[in-house]
Amino acid sequence: MNQKTWSILGLLVVVSLVLETTLTYESDHWWDSIPAFYSLFGFIGCTAIILISKWLGKVLLQRREDYYD
Amino acid sequence: MIDNSLIPIPSFILLVGAALTGVLHRRLRPYSVVAFAACTLILAWTLPNDAACRVGFLDHEIVLFQTDQLSRIFGTIFAFISVAGGIFGFHVTKGGEHAAALCYAAGAVGVTFAGDFISLFAFWELMAVASTYLVWARNTAESSRAGTRYLLVHLFGGTILLAGIILVVTETGSILLSAAGSAQGSGLWLILGGVALNAAIPPLHAWLTDAYPKATVAGAVFMSALTTKSAVYVLARLFPGWEILVILGTIMALYGVVYAVLANDIREILAYHIISQVGYMVAGIGIGTQLALNGAVAHAFSHILYKALLFMGAGVVLFATGKSKLTELGGLARSMPLTLWLYMIGAFSISGFPLFNGFISKSMVVAAAGESHLDAVYLLLTLASVGTFLHTGLKLPYFTWYSSDAGLAPGRVPRTMHGAMAIAAFFCILFGIAPGLLYDHLPFSTPYEPYTIPHLTESVQILVLTFVAFWMFRGKLAGESLLALDTDWFYRRSAEPTKRYILGTIEAVFDVAERTALLVVHRLVTLSANPVVLVNKSFSGKAFDPNRARPSLGVALGLLLLLVVIVVVLNLLHV
Known part of the structure; x- marks a missing residue:
């Protein structure tokens, strides 16, 4: 991952945040008033999926590959 | 209404094709598969709405075939994916595998166009038996055992379905399929159970993730498209608006995501994401509004295209390297760039990137949840789509094509395999760019516009930040040589x-x-x-x-x- 790619991704987020705050549109949900909600949702959601699933695997689900043999 | 028994029945064309392909010369078999699937596709596409074929059977009149907007769109995509799967499996020489694939497609198309319970059940069982052969044909000790488990589970599901059908038919006196509406009763619940098993609704889903990774390379492409989506069709036909499906669908969407973190086999990761994606369709059917049902159907259509493409990509890797576990793969970007890029088109589609077909269909279901004020469903389905991008779009390709080089020397890949991938990829992009091509054929004419500024900003933020989180935690996501217990434990180790x-x-x-x-x-x-x-x-x-x-x-x-x-x-x- 080089710097150029990161800059493009950063720019995309900035543009989407600017659009989100400048354009007013009819909002259906309470969370639409939280700034950058979907950025936080993506980051926290992804982290939570990784950590919780790994934790479940460790404490409950994972077995050796020959478990069923 | 056009009503006569002389209309060529799409599923029968496939059955004739299966019989003929089995006895043809080895080199002609792949052509025959593609030709018969293509005929079915043309027929499914050109038959007028309201065409039907009725035959007397015992005291009942069987509706072997009946078209409306819902059955046509499912029948079309099933036939289309059989063409693509046939091209992908061009290298296969076994007559049995070709014939089984066509029989399997005949079952799925037959279920889709069936107008009554008796023919529906017959085609249902045909699917179970024919698809089992596609697991067995891999010819390993592991696939032989998995195939047997797969068959037994499906026969069990078929029995539940049959019991339900008998109860319902006895109660109502009619064998014709019609939406259950607000009717209740043990018969309907049994039918729902039998169909839920094929739709892979947890806890009845483990057959899928057990068998699909062990099926043949080409067989898995057919399997990824047909069994679960024909069950989705039956749910949409019989149980629209059943609230329990909203809950089950949302659970499904997240269930697959959690297990995909733990899976090591690339086709197992994709299989868990079938469960996750079918969750959106099941939830949409449960919500039951016109937008939600349109969304479920559109998403099934999109899903079949990109999921077949993804299974083809994983199949090519397995075909060329003989490996399918993340722990044994890595560094293939240099030697298999074409496979990588075609796979990534499928990955962008399933992840809901703008301009790809997942974006224009998944969002319909999510928007329908929002419209019906189901806030929790809206957020949980959005969370599931974070997981989808994480696994199918990031984890799987990163550890297969990049990461540390496993030093594999992939063999030659037949051009037809990449050709089939290119066809599927083309349509993933086509429907992403021109969603109207799909929307025009949905059951309801509810307007929906996917390319709005809020939807685009939402998607961009979620996708980019999911990527950032993946990049930070990618070390944790490397494959592990472990298996994760699932509900198949109950019949494998109890x-x-x-x-x-x-x-x-x-x-x-x-x-x-x-x-x-x-x-x-x-x-x-x-x-x-x-x-x-x-x-x-x-x-x-x-x-x-x-x-x-x-x-x-x-x-x-x-x-x-x-x-x-x-x-x-x-x-x-x-x-």
Whole structure:
């Protein structure tokens, strides 16, 4: 991952945040008033999926590959 | 209404194709598969709405074939993916595998166009049997066992479905398929159970992730498209608006995501994401509004295209390297760039990137949840789409094509494999760019516009930040040589614990009871052999001997004397 790619991704987020705050549109949900909600949702959601699933695997689900043999 | 028995029935064309392909010369077989699938596609596409074919059977009139907007769109995509799957499997030489694939497609198309329960059930079972062969045809000990489990589970599901059908038909007196609406009853619940098994709704889903990774390279492409989506079709036909499906669908969408973190086999990751994606369709059917049903159908259509493309990509990797586990793969970007990029088109589609077909269909279901004020469903489905991008779009390609180089030297890949991938990829992009092409054929004419500024900003933020989180935690996501227990544990490993905890307890109780009974009997036997022991311990252990046991004369006289004394004493006291 080089710097150029990161800059493009950063720019995309900035543009989407600017659009989100400048354009007013009819909002259906309470969370639409939280700034950058979907950025936080993506980051926290992804982290939570990784950590919780790994934790479940460790404490409950994972077995050796020959478990069923 | 066009109604005659001379209309060529799409599923019968596929069955004739299957029979013919089995006996054709080895080199002609792949052409035959593609040709018959293509004929079916043209037929499904050109038949007018409201065409039907009715045949008398026992006391009933069977509707072998009937078209409307819903069945046509499913029938079309099933036939289309059979063409693409046929091209992908061009290298396959086994007649059995070709014939099984066509029979399987015939089952799925047959279910889609069936107008009554009897023909639906017949095609349903055909699908189960034909698809089992696609697992067995891999010809490994593992696939042979998995195939048998797959068949047994599906026969069990079929039996539940049949029981439900019998109850419903007995109750209503009609074998025709119609939406259950607000009707309830054990028959409908059994039908729902049987269909839920094929739709892979947890806990009835484990057959899918058990068998798909072990099927043949080309067979898995057919399997990824047909079984679950034909069940989705039946759910949409019979159970629109059943609220329980909203809950089950949302659970499904997240269930697959959690397990995909733990999976190591690339086709197992994709299989868990079938469960996750079908969750959106099931939830959409449960919400039951026009937008939600349109969304479920559109998403099934999109899903079949990109999921087949993804399974093709994973299949090509397996075909070329002989490996399918993340722990054994890595660094293939240099040697397999074309496969990578075609796969990534599927990955962008399933992840809901703008301009790809997942974006224009998944969002319909999510928007329908929002429109119906199901906030939790909206957020949880959005969370599931974070997981989808994480696994299918990031984890799988990163550890297969990048990461550390596993030093594999992939073999040559037939051009037809990449050709089939290119066809699927083309349509993933086409419907992403021009969603109207799909929307025009949905069951309802509810307007929906996917390319709005809020939807675009939402998607961009979620996707970019998911990527950032992946990049930070990618070390945690590397494959592990472990398996994750799922509900197939109950039929694969429950024998030992059942023996230990259930039979063991019962056995222990019986053991104590038996030992007590034997002890009592033993005591009674000893006692009845020589009751004198009760008064004279010196006799214990010896057999009864009347001469020895007989009391002496002194004892008799003593007792007599005692009696006299007692009588005298009593007399004295009373007088």
